Amino acid sequence: MPEVLLRDRRILVDGRPELLLAGEVHYFRLGRADWADRLNRLRDCGGDTVATYVPWLWHELPDGSVDLTGRTHEQRDLAGFLDLAHQRGLRAVVRPGPFVMAELKNEGIPYRVYDEHPHLLPTTWDGAPISTRTIDYLAPEFLAAADGWYAQVMPLIAERLAPRGGPVVAVQLDNEIGMLSWVTNSPDLTDGLCADLARWAVERYGKDTAAARIGADPADPAAWSTALRTPAEERSLALHDDLGRYMRDRYRRYVAALRQSAERHGVTGVPFLVNVHGTADRRGRTFPIGISQLVEAYRGQPQLTSGSDYYLGDLTVGNVADLYVSNAFLAATHDRAQPLTCLEFEAGSGDYGEDLSTRYPPEAIDLKTRLCVAQGNRLLNLYLFAGGHNPPMAEPVGDGNNRIAFTGERHGFAAPVGPEGRLNATYGAARRALHAVRGVGDLLADGDEEHDGFALGFIRDHYLTEYHHPASTKRAAQVAELERFRGMGARDVLARALLLAGYSFPAADLQAPGGAAHVPGGTPPVLVLATANTLGSDVQQRLVDHLRAGGRLLLHGPLPTQDHDGTPCTLLADALGLRPDGWLEGGPHYFPSVVGHDWAAGPAEVRVGYAQLLAGPGERLLTEVGSGRPCGTEVTVGAGQAVVIATDYPCHLDFWRAVLDRLGVRPRLRHDSGDPGLLLTSTVDRSGQRLLHLVNVAPSAIEFGLWHRDKAVLSGRRLRIGARTGLMLPAGIRVGPATLVESSCELVARNGSNVLLRPTQTEDVAVFTTDRPVRADRGEVTMADGRTTLTVQAPDGEPVRVSVD
Template identity: 45%
Template sequence: MIDLRHRRIFIAGRPRILLCGEIHYFRLPRTAWQDRLDQLKRAGCDTVASYIPWLCHEPVEGRIDLSGWTRPELDLMAYIDLCRDNGLYFIARPGPFVMAEMKNEGLPYWLYDKHPEIVPVGWDGQPATTRTVDVLAPHFLAAVRDWYAAVMVALVPRLRSRGGNVIALQLDNEVGMLSWCSNVPELTEHTLADFAAWLARRYAPETLRGRYPFDLDDPATRAAALRSPGEAYAAQFMRDLGHYQRGRYARYLATLRAYAEAEGVKGIPFLVNVHGTGGGRGFTYPIGISQLYEAYTQAPGYLPGTDLYLGNLTPDNFQDLYLCNALQEASQTRDQPLCSLEFECGDGDYGQMQGNRYDPSAVDLKTRMCIAQGNRLLNYYLFAGGTNYRLDPPPGDGDDRIAITGERHGVAAPVKADGSLSYTYPRMARIIRTMATLADKLADMDEERDGLAYGFIPDYFMTEAQYPKSAIMREIAANVQANRAYGAWESLARGMLLAGYRFGAVDVQNRPLDPVTVPVLALPSARYMDGAVQGKLVAWLEAGGGLLLYGEVPLYDMEGRPCAVLAGALGVEALGTRHSSERHYLSLCAEGWAAPRPEVRTHFAQVFAPGAAEPLLRLYGGGEVAAFEAQVGLGRAVVIATAYPCDVGLFQTALERLGATAGLRHDGPPGGVFMTSMANAAGEAFVHVLNLDGHEQGFRLFRDGRRLLGGRELRLPGREGLMLPVNLDLGEVRIRYATAEVVGWEDKAIEFRCLQPDAVILLETTREFPLGEGYTLHRRGRSVRVQVWAGVERLRVEWL
């Protein structure tokens, strides 16, 4: 059995971290399978994942090949068995959509030819511009049921619960992504009838008539009015459609799960892949969470996983990765662990242009941050490249291949299509092996958190369906898009992390909010916010919460109606917004505890008459207030309603005034260093430190006001990371601390990677140590100090 409990993955009763690589059997000659698995094992992985493309296995209706009788590389059963023989777990991803740059996103051509009604129409009745389908269309589901019945014949006997190596099954892939990216919601007759029935259940008749001033029961009227919505109800429709689609996707994935369980799939989790990153940034990632959180929280046994395509981890985007993980965790149940089902690896040159080549540190630094935040499964995607063979029968589309990437696929992968290794492979393998060495420890640790949470409002990311001709949809969406990420991520979140804060996130829309569990909240806020959410924040403030709000104080609800519940509680009067222009240099002057600070330029400010609130930032000249501190009942709020730069000290002071102190700090210059820590119930811990800059940085670490590592300075080279052990029990030896990283551990030996010219390892043990190369021993009772010689990069310490 594979159990999900307390944000952990248990296999045979033991918490595990799964280090996985995606290798597509169908894109490789069967004779190459073993070589690619060897490369995977050499890198330190213990699990293989692969899509199982319907397009390849059933190119002709009714002719399903899962045993290789048409092409040897389609023998799925042999591939899973070979993984088992190599001691590797297997994660099955049978779609029906697989994406993976496959034509039709992995659906067979005959499905579209036989059932053209499954192709959605969108705004103004125009057909979908992608190869998406109406996922609840009866004929589509009937065909999917037959596909699942066939593929489960290969998977069920090989389940871990039956003694095999299949440990998880992914249901579909990136559900909702195609509709979002194309702005083509599924507005078929079938969907609109279902939507009308949903509205009738959600609203009283008189309320519904007020929201939609037309006959929802007449199919022709309904289709015309909803495919081309009028301004009188466009805002209501955008909101209702988003909420409806969440439930619809949940029903779809529950249907797929039911099909799998009917064929005997039991005892393993059902994976849900959450999409959203793009262009090396995570700004839009929570759109996937918004679309799918009802799906993966609807019942036990679901396991969501991130898609993380962020390129190099740099001072520009490191907070994106941290927030993607934090917001994902906030949307999950208490038992669901963090996982990444597509964890980008490779050199990034997807177009073979000899450009956009990632630094070798990319996978290393991202792996460290994800493990530190509690990820229990990382699927390195795409681990090995391959070949797109030609379809039979050929579709006659120009090249007749299975995918849109030409003959070669995965050209940026660490293992190339011909089996050669990319320059990215060695360092990727180094970090995977390091994590594998300590996987038993890491699997039972959680990130340590300060008394601070980042606020998440899923409806702020429910902007995937916008009628292009609607001004009100455009206004609401533009405002929430400007405030939900971007400035808040670039300034507020980055500043909090650089100040040393370790934090999770909280769904303030759907989860309880009280000052005991969430004493301080940092919240990106737009001009629009649901009235119930505003009321929840006010009640929490009055009970003693501390709020750092960045963006705008809400004045309207999510449908554009006036709603200033929070502003009223803050005791301020909104006077409007101010914008810079080509010849007007909007500038901010600090006062109160925010002073003295240099005057700074800004492009936007929401301004107030502050009432009893204490002004913190005023506009130069007019004196209007753009930031303030206000008492609300027993609580307090600091509001920064302007685009303000990443002033680490300002955000740190604000949070400390609200009651949140960073437990992990360093004494080096600000910027470029990310830190967090994780620990278990026994007090064992790792401190994770990343130097995101390209130059060496030196600093000392402090944890809860106490010096770490004996007060020794760390010298961390550029683009490097360390996972430093604190009170780590390795059987006969306890590592009290080390300025070196553990990379190997055996019965009577530990191996370290030493980046410091004077690395020190402090051990506690009664064991005796023979003389060794590369270090000097100093013993005092049970304490053994290992002084590493300058120039030693890898050290093995043995004992008797």
């Protein structure tokens, strides 16, 4: 029976890397007669895996028994649904909570858990009740209730695991842990949690330091709880810092407890998954908060990995860097075994409120799919793939509709397959995307993204910002500053410029344990970091060590001067020999501008939103026009080199290319189009087979020449990529006794010595090296210089069949 393992950032099924293309189908929202249709639709769409939540709220009956086989209602037959999926040739990812969200009431927790244990509902700031239905995760009563649920559901899942001949290849533990308290700024502050935080603080700092940081004796429960719930302003930064760090340790212990329960009840031999939440308003700027919250729960845990929840809507020049950087930051927090997965990959029209206020263009699915697989996602779960109907609760709860969810009777209005089975326009787009990926699935399953010699720094503590007491002005100012400058840089310009300028790059977790920045394949010579005035002493020291060892650094943002708890810290500024010497902030009647010098000179001065004036040595690169003072400089530190850009310079791609060029970064892929919107990257498998990934997020077609390591691709032939489309072009792919050296066609399928190619241009070529005859069902085949070239006129894009004798 097939074994399922996580190894080398791959999902291995029976020892072979696999790319899992899934769709979320909720059996509990569909009549049994509809299950086969939705599963068939999933297979037709290109999926090979079905994913589903298993709602505790629905399966537990009023008498306390649990129905998972349909004895009381056909839509409770989890066993039958998984067995039918297996019969249809589909694998399964099962997500049994205990929390499942999915618009379910109580987030899927039975009412009786709250009724029997009302103290599990946390209090929060100032002792106020929370506004959501979250629960104190580590309360013994809740863990016991969750273990009772697992005792029912996990054995049924265990019987259907892939290593035992069933369809289940992975199991998710809980759902979006910590999300509810974050989005409402309502940290769980029950008496039990406050007491546990006291224990944690004393173990971390000692009793006296813990008391000084929080402002109360940890041995006095009442005073300690009051100090946590209503922080004193002078201790606000330290208290918020400790609260965030404690919560992360708490989530780690919660996931460990759930895993132990699942294993105790029979689920072993398949990976566990933990999903990371955080996108908002069709952006990914807050997604790293979810990473920061949960990294301790998944990093380094054997046969467990994280999965993203991506709700970004359309993909444009405005948010494409959000998706790219989110994948990079998540990968940076994985260990060497853990692959990227996406457990909720937004599919559908976006009309979640059934009010026609939003309609995403269908091609958004294709663009996001192509970018995610290029970055190494090994599992994509289209969420939601099929809608359905919310059945009534087993007994009245008096809430107006008595159904299991708050969306009314119908659910999943925006899904590619609607509640009644009707297909919307996104179904066809999803089908095209999944089939395009499936044609090169083996290359993607065993391929890794290639990069350009630098990494974008990820500071987990810059995202320790989910809580702020409403009355704390110091904390509000710190959070606002971090939100402005962290991650992708002020106005997101840094990450957007790097990506649209043609670079591909990983992220470096600059707080990884072990003393070195964690980057797959090793730390590159150049680090790029968007920072704020707040930067931890540990990170500052790592950057200093990096420079003194001969590394190079691009620092974008204000010079750091304090640690996260408010302690002054200028380790990095001191090593650079720089100090802040003034701040100019733009406003409605003040317009700071900067001008570049030497290699940073541009065609004109440019307006900026802020400029931090710098004092100290180094070459002046940017000066603020009004004062003539530097706000950008280049300095030498030991054997290293740093470029400091202390202003939000606009997204002028030539400027940012010049900065990276100065630091020795040369892109391996480049194009000559002056129109922004074309992203370039590549993947290569362990045998050297390569795919060139081209994604055009612009609203217009782009024509260009393409170079790979300064060699013209396709002998300099110009390419055209349509508006909002993508291409995956083969390079060095084995086809029986031949090698497909390069082609302007996409691969549709490969089987031994036969290949099916999809033309993408009005005239396409495919170049082979082989000593055997190459035949095609149409087009012209020529031989010259040891190469065989197929030329096809194919304006209709119909696939071409090619065989190598």
